[in-house]
Amino acid sequence: MAPMFRATPVLRGKLATVKSRDSDNTVLHKAFTNGSGHVTFTGAISPSGLAMRPIRYALLDEVDRYPASAGTEGDPVSLAIQRTAEFEHNKKILLCSTPTIKGCSRIELAWLQSDQREYFVPCPHCGECQVLELGDGAEGGLAWPEGHPEAAQYRCRHCKALIPEHKKSLDGRAGWLSGPEPGLAHPRLPRQPAHFAETKLGTIATEFLAAKRSPETLKAFMNTVLATLWEEKHEVVADAHALWNRCEPFAAEVPEGACLLTAGVDVQADRLELEIAGGAG
Numbered sequence: 001m002a003p004m005f006r007a008t009p010v011l012r013g014k015l016a017t018v019k020s021r022d023s024d025n026t027v028l029h030k031a032f033t034n035g036s037g038h039v040t041f042t043g044a045i046s047p048s049g050l051a052m053r054p055i056r057y058a059l060l061d062e063v064d065r066y067p068a069s070a071g072t073e074g075d076p077v078s079l080a081i082q083r084t085a086e087f088e089h090n091k092k093i094l095l096c097s098t099p100t101i102k103g104c105s106r107i108e109l110a111w112l113q114s115d116q117r118e119y120f121v122p123c124p125h126c127g128e129c130q131v132l133e134l135g136d137g138a139e140g141g142l143a144w145p146e147g148h149p150e151a152a153q154y155r156c157r158h159c160k161a162l163i164p165e166h167k168k169s170l171d172g173r174a175g176w177l178s179g180p181e182p183g184l185a186h187p188r189l190p191r192q193p194a195h196f197a198e199t200k201l202g203t204i205a206t207e208f209l210a211a212k213r214s215p216e217t218l219k220a221f222m223n224t225v226l227a228t229l230w231e232e233k234h235e236v237v238a239d240a241h242a243l244w245n246r247c248e249p250f251a252a253e254v255p256e257g258a259c260l261l262t263a264g265v266d267v268q269a270d271r272l273e274l275e276i277a278g279g280a281g
Contacts, residue, residue, distance in 0.1 A: 001030060001039065047073035055083040058093045064100040064107050077106060102229040114184045128158035134208065134226060142205050149205035165201055188227055252276050 002018075005011045016024040016031045024031035024038075028049075031038040037056070042049025044066040050073070058080050060066075070076040077095070084091040097107040120129040132154070135141015140157030144150075154163040204225065211221035219230045254261065258278030266273040 044076040045070055047071040047076075047079065050076055050079040050083065053083065054086040055080075056087040056091050058084050058091070060093075060095050062097050063095050063110075064097040064105050066106065098223050099227060099229045100223055102231040105229055108229055110184075111188065117185065117187045119187065123156040123159060123161065124163060125156060125161040126159035128156065130157050134204075142201060142208075144202070144205050149209050150200075150202035152201040152205035154201060254278055 002015065005015050014032050014034075016033055018025045023029065028041045029038060030040075038053075040049075040053060040055070042052070044050075047070040050070055060077060060080055063077055066076045068075070070079055073079060081093055084093060095107060095110050097105075099105050099107050102108065118131045120131055122129045130140070133141050135143075135155070135157070137143035137155060140155050140160070142152045143155045143162065144152035153165065155161070156163065207225065208221060211217040222228050222230050255278040257280050260279040262277050262279065264275045264277075
């Protein structure tokens with residue numbers, strides 16, 4: 001923080017002078033020279049740090065990576081928000097995070113309680129606004145020739161026209177639009193519009209194909225690049241009685257000369273593949 005304050009003209013000289021045994025300018029606490037306030041840092045695992053001072057502006061970064069409890073004191077997000085209680089009418093609370101797993105994400109809960117605003121950009125062909133998404137390539141989203149993700153273009157979801165790389169700077173008329181329910185402002189910003197001018201579409205497509213090689217790399221891509229939640233999928237073990245109740249009569253002609261029948265069953269996620277073979281004695 002100290003180098004940033006020194007290098008920024010509007011902030012230079014705003015911090016208290018560093019002195020030995022001075023509690024106004026430490027690594028984790030820096031007071032302003034005019035007595036107007038302070039900047040204090042603490043970790044999500046420190047209940048004493050979260051309860052130390054009243055805070056008017058609370059910035060909580062990467063909340064999805066906070067532990068479930070700060071020591072034995074409970075949820076660190078709730079503890080930090082409680083520090084703003086003395087500034088009921090002019091406080092600001094900012095929660096930021098890369099989303100993680102659906103149903104376990106703090107930032108997902110904050111998003112659902114907000115106005116759910118998204119960043120829309122207009123198509124240069126038809127002018128219709130849309131949220132930039134990976135899509136399937138045919139109906140909208142990134143599309144590329146087979147085997148050449150580096151040549152990816154963006155297909156408009158409305159007119160289906162392809163937007164080439166050199167025309168992808170759509171953010172001149174772009175902006176934030178809120179969801180159907182009013183609430184606290186809470187935007188979601190994937191990397192496509194965030195770095196739309198700098199990041200090539202081909203780079204995102206190439207990263208996506210590489211990420212598909214394993215669930216863990218795809219999970220990281222979904223969370224960090226697309227700013228979307230990862231939904232864990234689990235195989236459900238069927239109840240034996242339920243399976244028994246679904247039994248159906250099965251009739252098969254026995255080949256002439258066969259004295260022994262064998263059945264082989266291959267269990268798939270959505271079906272059973274059955275083969276019956278007859279053997280001669």
